[in-house]
Amino acid sequence: MLKKTISFLTCIILMLTYVASIARANETKYLYDIKGQLAEMASSEGTIEYQYDEQGNLLRKNKTNNLLVNSSFKQITKADDVADTWTKWPAPNASNEFAIVKTPKNVQKISGSGIKNWDYVGIYQETAVLPNRSINVNARINVEKLQNARVYLYVDYMTAEGKYTMAPSTIAEYNYPTNGGYITLAGSGTVPSNAAYARVYAMIRSVGDGGSGTIYVDSMRLWYGEENLLNNNELDGKSDVADTWMKWLAPNASNEFAIVKTPKNVQKISGSGIKNWDYIGIYQETA
Secondary structure, three states: OHHHHHHHHHHHHHHHHHHHHHHHHOOOEEEEOOOOOEEEEEEOOEEEEEEEOOOOOEEEEEEEOOOOOOOOOOOOOOOOOOOOOOEEEOOOOOEEEEEEEEOOOEEEEEEEEEEOOOOEEEEEEEEEOOOOOEEEEEEEEEEEEEEOEEEEEEEEEEOOOOOEOOOOOEEEEEOOOOOOOOEEEEEEEEOOOOOOEEEEEEEEEEOOOOEEEEEEEEEEEEEEOOOOOOOOOOOOOOOOOOOOOEEEOOOOOEEEEEEEEOOOEEEEEEEEOOOOOOOOEEEOOEO
């Protein structure tokens, strides 16, 4: 009888663990703007972004495969040093600085000095994920300075109970200043079979005592599928060139750039009077 009771209790525990995993995988997160309007809704399948006019009327809903909420640091309603849905991680016993910088769109500043070997300063976000899926992470980062330190994108995988899965993290690293420009830092991996959610970091990690650095993070993405080193390949944007992309003008010529919705975004590139071997186009730098 005792053996049957123990077996029964074991089954109940396993069922509760399974239900907890499902609950975490099916978790939906909501992000509201400063007006109290729903700005984003995210699950383990992707994110829906909501756009409104000045009167608060819903204009459109955009579905993306990005698992991160407020990935471009647009919404700031709770603090002025870190964007909503993101959490700062200060390096212990070091000088840490976090700030939202408008240039003109929001970018997340992360800075630290006096960081001990292998400690780090950064931001992170937790999001539900589906096990056994190929997964990718990337970010647009301006590396202002580094000394005895490297920039990392880091994805740790956690169980439904909040424990590390002990599976390899998904990692990308970079260790050079970008001289005022942005690069796309990217990594890829596989979600472990026992993972229920991921913790995604952008960080400066010291590789020697007294490490320091300053970075600006423009946007971050986490998505399932094949690896793509480019950021914003969907060409989302509100100006004449998609966000994270740069235009290259043909000198002494007529140049035109535009985002055209048909209904998905396409990038228009047009030029006339272009001299021999000159060119017009768009580009993006990636690590």
